[in-house]
Amino acid sequence: MSMHVIIAGGGIVGCMTAMELAGRGCRVTIVERGQIASQMSGESSWAGGGILFPLLPWMYGDAVNRLTISGTKLYPAICERLKQETGIDTELQQCGMLILPPFDREKALAWCRDYDFAAQGASAAAFGVQSPGGDEALWLPGVSQTRPPYVMRALRKWLEQNGVTLLERTELKPLEGAGSLRAWETVSGEKLQADKFVVTSGAWSFDLLKETASKLKIKPMRGQILLYQPRKNLEHMVYREGFYMIPRKDGLLLAGSTLEDVGFDPATTEQARDELSAKAEAVMPTLKGLPIIKHWSGLRPGTPENLPAIAAHPQIENLYLNTGHFRYGLTMAPGSAKIVAALICGEQPFIDPTPFACPV
Ligand SMILES: Cc1cc2nc3c(=O)[nH]c(=O)nc-3n(C[C@H](O)[C@H](O)[C@H](O)COP(=O)(O)OP(=O)(O)OC[C@H]3O[C@@H](n4cnc5c(N)ncnc54)[C@H](O)[C@@H]3O)c2cc1C
Numbered sequence: 237m238s239m240h241v242i243i244a245g246g247g248i249v250g251c252m253t254a255m256e257l258a259g260r261g262c263r264v265t266i267v268e269r270g271q272i273a274s275q276m277s278g279e280s281s282w283a284g285g286g287i288l289f290p291l292l293p294w295m296y297g298d299a300v301n302r303l304t305i306s307g308t309k310l311y312p313a314i315c316e317r318l319k320q321e322t323g324i325d326t327e328l329q330q331c332g333m334l335i336l337p338p339f340d341r342e343k344a345l346a347w348c349r350d351y352d353f354a355a356q357g358a359s360a361a362a363f364g365v366q367s368p369g370g371d372e373a374l375w376l377p378g379v380s381q382t383r384p385p386y387v388m389r390a391l392r393k394w395l396e397q398n399g400v401t402l403l404e405r406t407e408l409k410p411l412e413g414a415g416s417l418r419a420w421e422t423v424s425g426e427k428l429q430a431d432k433f434v435v436t437s438g439a440w441s442f443d444l445l446k447e448t449a450s451k452l453k454i455k456p457m458r459g460q461i462l463l464y465q466p467r468k469n470l471e472h473m474v475y476r477e478g479f480y481m482i483p484r485k486d487g488l489l490l491a492g493s494t495l496e497d498v499g500f501d502p503a504t505t506e507q508a509r510d511e512l513s514a515k516a517e518a519v520m521p522t523l524k525g526l527p528i529i530k531h532w533s534g535l536r537p538g539t540p541e542n543l544p545a546i547a548a549h550p551q552i553e554n555l556y557l558n559t560g561h562f563r564y565g566l567t568m569a570p571g572s573a574k575i576v577a578a579l580i581c582g583e584q585p586f587i588d589p590t591p592f593a594c595p596v
């Protein structure tokens with residue numbers, strides 16, 4: 237009999253983990269409180285912008301960079317496979333990103349050299365955007381994006397087609413105790429048995445683990461995004477001082493995002509709407525007066541230094557963690573899923589997992 241693995245949470249991290257495990261011949265069940273590939277109360281994956289690159293990677297440590305770069309490299313094959321096997325186009329495109337000043341040019345260029353990532357000095361005006369901090373921008377042609385709701389929809393279909401059980405509207409209770417986990421109890425009292433278990437519950441992971449991994453630091457960090465339909469869209473992503481704009485293939489334009497420490501509150505706010513629209517209009521004055529056609533939020537699984545936990549649980553021998561990807565879970569998910577699947581199946585992970593150990 238093949239190994240049965242229960243995955244707790246059906247966001248991008250849970251779904252990609254399921255894909256990896258199914259590919260290794262495991263029997264897989266995803267247990268999801270809400271509905272996979274939709275957003276009910278703040279789940280992060282549907283809400284993300286879909287930039288497959290860290291915002292200013294030179295601000296992060298090497299472990300974060302290795303994981304995000306691995307994800308960036310794995311996406312084209314995954315998206316192609318999803319398209320071939322589900323018919324759903326995830327809109328992966330290498331449209332590049334323009335970084336507007338102020339930013340640390342020396343650090344940026346050194347990082348691009350060290351990681352062999354193409355970078356060119358560029359004029360913001362030549363890209364058709366306003367740059368209140370000066371015209372000398374940095375053009376990163378290798379940055380890609382994908383469309384998270386489409387990725388989630390495609391993953392869901394692929395998992396269904398490949399025999400993964402999706403147990404939705406089913407909420408798991410927090411874990412207690414040590415040793416080995418035989419069954420994980422749901423809030424309605426059902427006991428779900430498996431050989432191994434993985435926590436991929438995003439911002440809610442610490443709630444499930446606080447009795448058994450009290451040093452794990454994961455907390456919700458809300459992000460809000462606005463959606464416009466400009467008359468003439470950008471052709472590239474643009475970043476300025478923590479704010480970014482992402483043009484989609486169908487002419488829509490995302491403007492985001494906020495970074496708010498407000499607990500598990502998935503509300504959207506007028507204040508964020510005003511702040512984000514002012515930032516968007518400063519870069520693209522033609523947005524002034526246009527309606528905001530959608531405004532949403534998501535709760536990121538926030539962690540110190542953006543370091544996820546991808547590891548065996550320190551006390552429960554058949555429990556694993558794949559959580560806390562904070563601002564870059566969409567980018568990191570493919571590499572992270574490969575690491576945790578290797579740990580579960582007793583293989584050597586393709587990246588050294590030591591930096592992602594669960595704190596004890
Ligand atoms: C505004 C915004 C913009 C972003 N932009 C980007 C970007 O451009 N690029 C990038 O790489 N990343 C981006 N991110 C970050 C990215 O979205 C997250 O890091 C990633 O989605 C986390 O995935 P996850 O699967 O861990 O969490 P989630 O998607 O939140 O999934 C966790 C799942 O677990 C379920 N769950 C929780 N508790 C239980 C329970 N007790 N029982 C059963 N199920 C449970 C939840 O319902 C949820 O579906 C952005 C995030 C936000 C909010």
